Amino acid sequence: EAGVAQSPRYKIIEKRQSVAFWCNPISGHATLYWYQQILGQGPKLLIQFQNNGVVDDSQLPKDRFSAERLKGVDSTLKIQPAKLEDSAVYLCASSPRREGGEQFFGPGTRLTVL
Amino acid sequence: GESVGLHLPTLSVQEGDNSIINCAYSNSASDYFIWYKQESGKGPQFIIDIRSNMDKRQGQRVTVLLNKTVKHLSLQIAATQPGDSAVYFCAEKRPSNQFYFGTGTSLTVIP
Numbered sequence: 613e614a615g616v617a618q619s620p621r622y623k624i625i626e627k628r629q630s631v632a633f634w635c636n637p638i639s640g641h642a643t644l645y646w647y648q649q650i651l652g653q654g655p656k657l658l659i660q661f662q663n664n665g666v667v668d669d670s671q672l673p674k675d676r677f678s679a680e681r682l683k684g685v686d687s688t689l690k691i692q693p694a695k696l697e698d699s700a701v702y703l704c705a706s707s708p709r710r711e712g713g714e715q716f717f718g719p720g721t722r723l724t725v726l
Numbered sequence: 727g728e729s730v731g732l733h734l735p736t737l738s739v740q741e742g743d744n745s746i747i748n749c750a751y752s753n754s755a756s757d758y759f760i761w762y763k764q765e766s767g768k769g770p771q772f773i774i775d776i777r778s779n780m781d782k783r784q785g786q787r788v789t790v791l792l793n794k795t796v797k798h799l800s801l802q803i804a805a806t807q808p809g810d811s812a813v814y815f816c817a818e819k820r821p822s823n824q825f826y827f828g829t830g831t832s833l834t835v836i837p
Binding site for chain 2: 616645652653654655656657660667668670703705713714715716717718719720
């Protein structure tokens, strides 16, 4: 079974530029998560989707971050404009169940904002 | 404020010894907990989980203990191997169904 795919693996941009990350979850997984992991910290949930609907985006900085999962499969996370403090690893995870349970993580995208 | 935290940021153990990684959580209504292992450059990997109606669960070489009275979670790794070297996170599922991760403990196994 293929795991969660993410691209790109690495991205370097200058502050105030825009960037987008892509995630393809495990086939059949209805729930998709985006996490931000700052160096030395645990992952912090940004947004959770159930199929193509948003379940929770309370910790998403909506003035600059946006995410979508139009067809209930792939998802994109965008930052516009980026700030220095956005430098982190952005992790995508999927789960077969909405109410929680094991989440399967992708390898992440390491973003560096200069 | 509420938080999920780990008592020790780093832990070094001799190969073959047992490891114990601790985690404190603040939300008494959390009903599900997961331990993850994260190797450098990779996403977190599920190790073991436990629901709040249990106080112990065993897997292959790993045991999770849950003490709801003091809101404490621990991960025990038996016969620690060099491949166990990684950062370990506990995560709690709160009533909102959000998962909150702790800061992590870096485990180093000394051959």
